[in-house]
Amino acid sequence: MIFRALIPAFMFAILIVFFWTGLSLDPSKVPSPLIGKPVPAFELPRLSVPEQTLSSEQLQGQVSLFNVWATWCVGCRQEHDMLLAIADENLVPIYGLNYKDEREAALRWLRELGDPYAATAVDADGRVSIDWGVYGAPETFLIDRDGIVRYKHIGPLSAEDWENELRPRIQSLLDNST
Amino acid sequence: MRVLLAALMLLPLAVVAIDQDPPMADPQLQARYEKLSNELRCLVCQNQSIADSTAPLADDLRQQVREMLIAGRSDNEILDYMVERYGDFVRYRPAFNDRTWLLWVGPFAVIAIALVIGVRVVRRGMGEVESD
Incomplete structure (x- = not known):
């Protein structure tokens, strides 16, 4: 009898588990199917020197x-x-992908705000970004030595994201293969 | 008043299509295009399909679907192309696989469990009536 009285409590516990996990997921962050796969092949002109390419x-x-960034x-x-x-910090180079932007605006942005990128590729029509599964800039991918995508951060990077999500992963990638 | 009402009722018909491009030349391709673009989710505005969305990404993806159709790719190839890049979430009806089986089976399992419990409760109730 005591068991039957506990059934509602038991069901409530199940509901709590479902809602807890369900509601703490952020639906705007769609897991990337690219993780663990090689980077999508591309070759695009560079922002600062369009005659050269970044591939x-x-x-x-x-x-x-x-x-992946844009001035808009x-x-x-x-x-x-x-x-x-x-x-x-000089830990890892950052490569930029300038997503559906105006060249002049992008160059001005880097001139005025500073240029953190080792090189920036220009994806004017957004084709390469589709291959990368980009749906909302900014997005940041972590790529290992073999050119495999290891992690994706969606949305602006904060200091916490860097310290907690990216730096430990980068550190272990750097340690592993030396 | 009547005229105003009539005008208001006609208003929805005048709403401009989201898809700004002209329909495709081949009506069969156009039909497949409409079906596909209604089945693909726009990830920027997640409760809209790429057919319903005015987001620039939806526009690009519609363009991509068109080009792949013209290039003679099958519906499955186009859906796979999108899933490879954006994951199962991009499809409103994701393929049945090891990550989506619970989504597909779950509701039926819950109904089955509810039926079993319901039948047992009703039977027990009838048993009690008889024994009274």
């Missing part, structure tokens, strides 16, 4: 960050100082 092959052989993107402005700080 997926240049992302091989080193641990790097790949950051509010979150990108928000994370820009963080990117500059990361670049200052």
Whole structure:
């Protein structure tokens, strides 16, 4: 009899588990199917020197960050100082992908705010970004030495994100293969 | 008053299509295009399909679907292309796989459990009536 009285409590406990996990998921963060896969192949003109290109092959052989940004993107402005700080640390190079932007505006942005990128590729029509599964800049990918995507951060990078999500992963990637 | 009402009722018909591009030349391709773009989720505005969304990304993805259709790719190839890039979430009807089985089976399992419990409760009730 006591068991039957506990049934509602038991069901309530199940509901709590479902709602707890369900509601703490952020639906705007869609897990990337790219994790664990090689970076999508691309070759795009560079922002500062359009005669030169940045390609997926240049992302091989080193641990790097790949950051998708645009001047029209509010979150990108928000994370820009963080990117500059990361670049200052010289731990890993940051490669930029300038997403559906105007060249002049992008160049002015880097001139005025500082340029954290080792190089920036220009994805004017957004094709390469589709291959990367980009749906909302800013997005930041962590790429290992073999050119495999290891992690994706969606939305502006904060100092906490850097310390808690990215830096430990980068550190272990750097430690592993030396 | 009547005229105003009539005008208001006609207003929805005048609403501009979201898809700004002209329909495709081949009506069969156009039909497949409409079906596909209604089945793909726009990840920027997640409760809209790419057919319903004015987001620039939805526009790009519609364009991509068109080009792949013209290039003679099958519906499945196009859906796979999107899933490879954006994950199962991009489809409103995701494929049945090891990550989505609970989503597909779950509701039926819950109904089955509810039926079993319901039948047992009703039977027990009838048993009690008889024994009285």
